[in-house]
Each structure stands twice: as structure tokens, then as C-alpha cells.
Amino acid sequence: MLYKKKLPMLIFLLPGLALMFLFLYLPFGENIIDSLYDLQFLVKVPGQELHFIGIENYEKLLMDERFRTALINTFKLMGFTVVFQVSIALLLAIFVSFLKRGHNFFRTVYFFPIVISSTAIGLIFKLFYYYNGGMLNQLLEMLGLEPVNWLSPEYAFTMISIPVIWSYVGFYFVIFLTGINEVPEELYDASKVDGCLAWQQVYYIILPLMKNVTGTCLVLAVTGAVKVFDLPWAIAPKGAPQGKTHFLGTFLYEQTFNIGNVDYGSAIAFVIVLIGLLVAQIINRMFNRLLKEEDSL
Numbered sequence: 001m002l003y004k005k006k007l008p009m010l011i012f013l014l015p016g017l018a019l020m021f022l023f024l025y026l027p028f029g030e031n032i033i034d035s036l037y038d039l040q041f042l043v044k045v046p047g048q049e050l051h052f053i054g055i056e057n058y059e060k061l062l063m064d065e066r067f068r069t070a071l072i073n074t075f076k077l078m079g080f081t082v083v084f085q086v087s088i089a090l091l092l093a094i095f096v097s098f099l100k101r102g103h104n105f106f107r108t109v110y111f112f113p114i115v116i117s118s119t120a121i122g123l124i125f126k127l128f129y130y131y132n133g134g135m136l137n138q139l140l141e142m143l144g145l146e147p148v149n150w151l152s153p154e155y156a157f158t159m160i161s162i163p164v165i166w167s168y169v170g171f172y173f174v175i176f177l178t179g180i181n182e183v184p185e186e187l188y189d190a191s192k193v194d195g196c197l198a199w200q201q202v203y204y205i206i207l208p209l210m211k212n213v214t215g216t217c218l219v220l221a222v223t224g225a226v227k228v229f230d231l232p233w234a235i236a237p238k239g240a241p242q243g244k245t246h247f248l249g250t251f252l253y254e255q256t257f258n259i260g261n262v263d264y265g266s267a268i269a270f271v272i273v274l275i276g277l278l279v280a281q282i283i284n285r286m287f288n289r290l291l292k293e294e295d296s297l
Contacts, residue, residue, distance in 0.1 A: 028273070035266035057267035066243050067268070070251040074226060077161055077247065078279070081221040085165045086172055090214070093176035094202055107177065110170035118167065122234025125163045129235070151236060156245045160232050167231065168224065172217045179213035180206055215287035219280045226276045229253060248272050 035058070038051040061067050096106045113121065128135045129150040137147035150159045187205050196204070229249030238254055239246030246254070252272065256265030 031266045031269050034263055035270055037263055039262040057264050060264065061267060066246060067251060069244060070246040070248050073157060073246060074248045077225040078222050080161050080165055081225045082218060085169055086217050086221050089169045089172035090176050092173050093180055094206060096177060097180045098198060107174060110173045113167045114171050118230040119234050121163055121167055122231045126235045129159055151241060153241050153244045156236060156241060160235050160245055164228060164231050175217055176213060179210050183209055211287060211290060215283060218283050222279050223276045226272055
């Protein structure tokens with residue numbers, strides 16, 4: 001009866017749509033317009049004439065070596081999130097699902113990093129990486145090895161990626177575990193009667209039924225990698241060393257708030273949104289095609 005009457009649904013949807021338009025779509029439209037003008041200030045001065053520059057900021061992006069570095073680092077982090085973050089979360093969820101006891105304990109332990117502020121996690125790992133007195137170098141000295149500059153150009157990207165991946169494994173673990181718990185027990189009972197082993201239950205029951213959940217986690221992980229900011233900035237501000245650890249989010253912040261290139265930052269922001277939308281659409285279409293192929297079979 002609720003779905004037959006559309007008016008109550010529209011009434012409840014209108015406040016949410018109005019807020020989204022006011023705080024999301026309207027600023028996004030303004031951001032696109034700002035990227036086409038030469039802006040020197042974050043706040044537009046009344047009566048100030050804005051100089052229209054067209055797509056000059058986007059042409060500048062193509063020639064900017066630091067932007068290319070940030071873009072490459074972002075795509076590398078996307079790959080890391082798919083290979084390590086989502087995969088580890090899925091494996092942990094599968095292992096925990098076979099436990100007879102302790103589900104709540106592991107769910108709390110793995111989800112705990114999400115509760116901690118990303119800035120706090122970044123500062124903790126920065127203390128680990130200090131050359132003088134850092135925990136990692138103290139361990140190396142105890143083993144009789146030479147200390148390592150963990151935030152040098154050679155190691156910095158990997159050292160920043162580790163806490164970024166680790167901090168959100170628990171989030172996807174909870175999503176996967178919830179999806180696995182929704183699998184009907186009758187399927188497990190039938191597989192046991194047929195003599196299926198645990199790995200066969202995973203391959204023939206859990207993984208096929210988890211494709212929608214896996215697709216959702218991949219979209220969230222990849223789009224999260226596109227806009228990552230707080231952890232890398234806390235560990236290596238301004239893309240240190242030499243801007244080699246910049247991601248799109250940190251590069252956007254530096255250009256907009258540290259340097260004051262508001263129009264250039266607006267162009268970067270638009271590119272970030274565009275990349276996120278494209279990647280999400282690609283993943284969704286891939287999984288929809290897989291589901292359609294299974295239905296046709």
C-alpha cells in the first residue's frame with residue numbers, strides 16, 4: 001500500500017533532495033564554473049570582474065608533472081586497494097564465518113581502526129617511520145641493522161599505502177561477513193551431505209553469492225582511493241619528499257589552500273569526481289555483465 005501511494009514518498013524524499021542540491025550539486029556546479037575563471041581568492045569579492053580563461057587550467061593539468069605523479073600514485077593505490085584491502089577483508093570474513101564462536105570479538109577487533117581518527121593513525125605511523133627514534137629503526141638497531149629512511153622517495157609510497165589499506169580492511173570485513181551470514185544454512189547442509197569440503201563451500205557457494213557485495217566493496221574501495229587525503233597528508237605533508245607521494249586529494253589541497261590556486265584546484269576537483277564516476281561505472285558494468293551471463297546460463 002505504501003508503494004501505491006507516491007505522494008507520501010515524494011514528500012519524504014523532497015527534504016533530502018533539497019539538501020543534496022544545496023550542499024552537493026550546487027557547489028559542484030560552482031566548482032566547474034570556478035575552474036573556467038582566473039580566481040585569486042577563495043571568496044569572490046563583490047564587484048570584482050572575473051577573467052574567463054576557458055580550459056587553460058585543464059591544459060595546465062596535462063603539462064603538470066606533479067599532477068601526473070599524483071594521478072599515477074592514485075591509480076597505484078586503487079590497485080593496492082583491490083589486491084590487498086578488499087581481498088584481505090574477504091579472506092578474513094571467510095575464515096571468521098567458519099568459526100563457531102567469537103564472531104563479535106573479531107568483528108570488533110577488525111573494525112576498531114575505523115573508529116580511530118585517520119589523522120591520529122597517520123601521526124602514529126609517522127612516529128613509526130621516524131629516522132631517529134622511530135619504532136621501525138629501533139627494531140632494526142636491535143637486530144644490528146642500519147636504520148632506514150622510510151619516507152625517502154624509494155620507500156615513501158609503500159609506507160603511506162600500508163596504513164591507508166590497513167585502516168579500512170575492517171570496514172569491508174564487516175560488509176563481507178554480513179553478506180556471508182545471509183547465505184542460507186540449507187545450502188551448507190546440502191553441500192555437507194554431498195561431501196563438499198570447506199574450500200569447496202567457499203568456491204561454489206560463498207563466492208558466487210557474494211558477487212553483488214564484492215562489487216559494492218570494490219566501488220567503495222576504488223572511489224575511496226581516488227579521494228584519499230587525511231592519512232597521506234598526516235604522514236607526508238605537501239607530498240614529501242619532493243612531492244613524490246602526492247595523491248589527487250593531497251595535491252588538490254596543496255594547490256587550493258597552501259598555494260592559493262583556487263581555479264586550478266577547482267579543475268583538479270572536477271577531474272577527481274570524473275575519475276571516480278568513470279571507475280565506478282566500469283566496475284558496476286563489469287559485475288552486471290557477469291550477473292547477466294550467469295542468469296543466461
